[in-house]
Amino acid sequence: MNSIKEASAVLRHRQFRSFWTGRVISSLGSAAAPIAVAFAALEAGGGVEWLGFILALNIAPQVLLLLVGGVLGDRVRRDRVMVAANAASGVVQVAMAILILTGEAELWMLATSVFLLGVASAFFQPASQGSIVQLVPPEQRVAANAVLRLPLNVAKVLGPALGGLVVALVGPGWALAFNACTFLLSVFFLASIRLPQPLKSKASGLSAFRTGWNEFSARRWYVIMVAQSTVTVLMWLVGFQLCGPVVSHSSLGGAFAWGLISGGFAFGLVGGSLVAVAVRPRRVGITVSLCLAAQALPLVALAFVAPIWVIVGAAVLAGIALDISIVSWSAFFQEQIPEGLQSRLSSISTFGQLLPVPIGYVLFGLLSGYVSNTVMVSLMSGILVVAALLPLLLPSIRQLRLGQMVDESMVGGGDPLLPDLLMRGAKGEGST
Template sequence: MLSHLLLRNRSFRLFFIGRSLSLIGDAVIPTALALAVLRATGSASALALVLGCAMGTRLLLLPLGGVVGDRFNARTVALTADVVRCVTQLFVGVQLLGGDPHLWHIALAEAVGGAASAFAMPTLSPLVTGTVGAKDRHAANALLGVVRSGSRVGGPALAGLLVLAAGPGWAFVLDGVSFAVSACLLAAVRIHRPAEEPSDEPAARRSLRKDLVEGWHEVRSRDWYWTSLVAHSAWNGAAAVLTTLGPVIAVEELGGEGTWIAIVQAGAFGLLGGSLLAGRARPKRPILAANLGLATYALPLALLAAEAPTPAVIAAYALAQAGLGFLSPIWETSVQAAIPSGSLARVTSYDWLLSLAAMPLAYVLGPLAADAWGTATPLWIAAAVVGVVCAGTAAVPGVRRFGVSDSGGRAAQAAPGDTGLSKKVSSDTVA
């Protein structure tokens, strides 16, 4: 019922539809890209190169994207990024449909697309806070989480249908069209800027370095925030280890490719289930609950390392992904309530940067450790790290004290140096 009321809000409805189309388009790309590169080159290293180009530019430019998102209108930044990504995906699609794709063309296009995503990702929270009031943000984030999870469920199937019926090029064309439609819808969105305390100097006169430093200060001054980001980074590193070694164990020890497909699909449904649960849940200690949910990722890692029965691995992976689905709306709502709107894009960019930083390293170290000591060893290590780090955030005072007050829409959290009294931060005011 609440989702119907939210969608009556014209600006949020347009933003939500555009975001949904982009997510669906993006969900088909991993499968299509893998098949396209392997068909063109037959090389896993070539696929790693293309993925590395996209990830590298994204991580490199994320802090700059956060600064731009705070200095300028978030809608304009997101719209421009959508236009750039539309062009890059259509370019790759045309290359593939032409029948003679060049690897460096695809790698360059994905690098440009990764750069554009570095500017688009930090705008998500400002777009949510700019289109809905504080009391509706949890429902809005949960609704977006359900679409994100649902696209991961249906994306691979849609990609497979497109690839088998018409070739991988059409998957990229679909993604490009989705970005074009999203840009058109964003052009009609009206963003409301929350009222803030006046700044000492206009944004245009501030240096890039000062903006970066101020954004970082917002992160490190909150113990619940930066320790949670360490946990999120550990989770992503562990996920990279499982992604690289899990298929090997599934194929060689657990029954073949069908087993790995079953594990991945169960995870996608678990992700959707966790997102649906987050839409209804109102935990008294949201950050603590969300981080403890992430700690369940230790289960599928440990079971794969122990070569447990396939049904146990499938169930454990579904549970672990449900923890991720539960985290996303809870975390985003908490951050949007606690972080000043003028710093939200920069803080979000650091969030993405620190959360994703461990993945490239884990992609490299996981297989190296498996070659040296066997696949079980890196899986056991990843299970221990993600379990201890995520559950260990319960020892952080700010994580335990961060809560949602009875009035709704306000996050109560203790800042460093507080004398036991909670600081309440609200972003209800709309200009």
């Protein structure tokens, strides 16, 4: 009952409601789009190599431009950045949907469209991450993150199932047309937000980035956790987003089966939001690490082509765990990082997470011709578990708690080797 009251209190803020509505609407279409893109590429004659290349092109501009987007999000009104990014995404999806529906689409056109969507995302995400602290009071941030995550995850449940069904019945073009409409509708709601203009600074954009980088590197706990997610995100995205559709296409019945699996994962995300609101885990380091390790469950099920209900069940459990970690980490991040740095540090962490992903998509796409899916996805799941649990060897990570400010002088003492290994992972060296 207390959780319901907190959620209601958050939604009484008019601007947060507009932000919430715009995010939810665009998320519904975006949840259906990856299935449409994957099967549009496969139907256009592209194999695993092409699919890996297309996925890499979506991530590459985010890697290249996220740091620019982070600086922009701390220097320009964040609502304007979000509106421009979603408007551009809507226009791109309209064009791609028309090309597919008219039979004119080619693989290079699909690749170009996902690249442009990645550019828009590079500016949208840091601005969005930094907006919550401007929309609700500090004591409501945990509830605000959970209230936002819950409908986003409901959209992720409905989106893949709807997308898989639409692709199976009428083709991927209509799924992308739906995504275009949701982007453009979200612009209407986001345009009603009026966030404060960031304080003007005489410092250059490069100087602002350097300040953000210094603040990032000074927080050793943050560097370690970003290094952890660098490896786990790579293994998850390549194993689930690249290999998952291929396994579904060849062994599980096609787009509808993949829609069920993706929908099951998103259904788990909804459950994770509910658990996070009700339980509110305090031990952030332990919670995040254990929950990330659970992402290996659906990868193992896919590797051995388990029955569809087993894969869906594993995806549900992984979704529950992941969203608990996201809600807990988001609240901890907003608590520990000053408001004026949040877009920059968010973009730096996302940059670290995404840096090896385009290479991973292309590399594993090429390796698929020489290594079986069972071997490749099993290897990914093993690396994911090790990377997720490795930081728990550090007392400083095990002691991270929500509601307790980190004493930077005490972080990482007596752990000289492991942080170096984790930093190598953050740079895409060694373990990746």
